[in-house]
Amino acid sequence: MKIPFSKNQINNSDISIVKKILKSGWLTHGKYTKNFENEFKKFTKSKYAVAVSNCTAGLHLSCIAADFKKGDEVLVPAMTHVATAHAVSLTGAKPVFCDINLYNGSINIIDVKKKINKKTKGIIIVHMAGFPNQMRELQRVCKKNNLKMIEDCAHALGTYENKKHVGNFGISGVFSFYPTKQISIGEGGMVVTNDKKTYEIIKRRKAFGIDKDIKERKTPGIYDVKSLGLNYRMTDYQSAIGLTQIKRYQKELSARVKNAKYYCTKLSNIKWLKLPTFDEKASYFIFQIFMPKFKRLKVIKSFMKEKIGFSIHYANSLDNMSFYKSNSSKCENSNIYANENISLPVHSGINKKMINHIFRVLKKI
Ligand SMILES: Cc1ncc(COP(=O)(O)O)c(C=O)c1O
Structure with missing residues (x-):
């Protein structure tokens, strides 16, 4: 009996939508991306959602929005995908590893408290295998020590703690749509946040720091750049298969x-x-x-x-x-x-x- 490790949820009607988009000529982020973000917000009950090219990109953008930089320390569980730590390192800050609890992979709060010092500016929580961490207690620790919390929700679409979807406890939460994940797009990610400023930073920085989306520009090609930025966008055909899957x-x-x-x-x-x-x-x-x-x-x-x-x-x-x-x-x-x-x-x-x-x-x- 062959048992597959993962199974993507893409069906024939999803493939038809992708075909339609490919033929339409509008390939990069567009109306399906907007709809996917809206549907995702509804699912997680977050105020804002930004589709990105993958979860690593979303974590990097979140670390930028948190203003982590050289000289800062950010706590990260040692048991996670390396992307969690790399997102911190890419800003110049140093990831400091904390131990976890056996056997649900949540971060060990005693170790977290031990590793906080004057340089500590934030923490990334990972909901390992889809298990929620003790978010109330972690929020208390963050508040007391003035730490910015980011949630790595790569494993956690549909995970709740205290009746709240994970991703809503810190400044942002980031999801992955890598093929083995609960929703698979191939590559893709989503950042959710309830903070307008974080949303604005992530939205602009994911697209070169340009001040206006294509649809917001009165004249094609006319825009300004107000900050440094990257190209971490999701294409419209990727968004379409994310949209249909989140609905199901x-x-x-x-x-x-x-x-x-x-x-x-x-x-x-x-x-x-x-x-x-x-x-x-x-x-x-x-x-x-x-x-x-x-x-x-x-x-x-x-x-x-x-x-x-x-x-x-x-x-x-x-x-x-x-x-x-x-x-x-x-x-x-x-x-x-x-x-x-x-x-x-x-x-x-x-x-x-x-x-x-x-x-x-x-x-x-
Ligand atoms: C916990 C965790 N964080 C981040 C990532 C990176 O996700 P992505 O491949 O979408 O960049 C993964 C990837 O599997 C992951 O498992």
């Missing part, structure tokens, strides 16, 4: 939560596995299981033989990456997480029969 997303999300619940029940029968506690507020980008490293090698071998799709998020903690390690202290839990995790598919293409099969393969080991 509630169904996909429910399937993920249902599958995760079944995984929790079924796999709890295997004593050598560690599982995250089921959380219905999580959006389950992946379903992670944990085991000693020697056991993981056996599991990987069996999954490959049985054609069961899997991945590892992440196999190396950032404090161990060559680019960052000379400047970092060790983050013990992040290293355990890196050595012990396997990510299983949990998307709507997975059913009970497949989960039972995964259970049997694991049980044999």
Whole structure:
């Protein structure tokens, strides 16, 4: 039984819309981008949304909007995609790694408090695998220490904390539409914010710092540039497939939560596995299981033989990456997480029969 690790949600009617846009001649950001932003705002209940070329770009723009710069320190969990730390480094500021909690990957608040000093200007929170962090407590820490909070929501479309969609707790939240993500565009990202100033900065800086969108210009080609900027735009045909998917997303999300619940029940029968506690507020980008490293090698071998799709998020903690390690202290839990995790598919293409099969393969080991 072949079990795919991810499944994109693009259907034939989405393909027809893309064809129509390609033939229309209007290829870069346009009305579909606007509609995608509007629909995304509705889903997350944020005041503003800006579509960008990918989540890394959105994180970089958020760090610019937060005014992180050389001499500043920004706290980042050690267990995340390197994009989270790179976004900070690109501004000249230094990412300082904090440890995480086992086994839901949230940032360890005790370690956060330990690492705050006079240079600390902000923090990036990562909702690992779609699990929410303790946002109220983190907001209190940020307020007390005057830190700007950015949320890396690359895994977290549909994740809530205290009935609020993640991405709405700090100055901005950034989502990813990389192919394995809950909504897949190929490449793409979305920044949400409730702060007008942050919105204005991100909107302008994503398009060269130009003061007017094409549609806002009275005469073609006439505009001014008021700040430095990049080209981090999303094309209109990419926006179109994001738009159709966000409209259908509630169904996909429910399937993920249902599958995760079944995984929790079924796999709890295997004593050598560690599982995250089921959380219905999580959006389950992946379903992670944990085991000693020697056991993981056996599991990987069996999954490959049985054609069961899997991945590892992440196999190396950032404090161990060559680019960052000379400047970092060790983050013990992040290293355990890196050595012990396997990510299983949990998307709507997975059913009970497949989960039972995964259970049997694991049980044999
Ligand atoms: C936690 C996290 N942050 C950021 C990114 C970067 O996203 P993108 O590929 O859209 O730039 C990823 C990518 O998978 C991620 O997992």
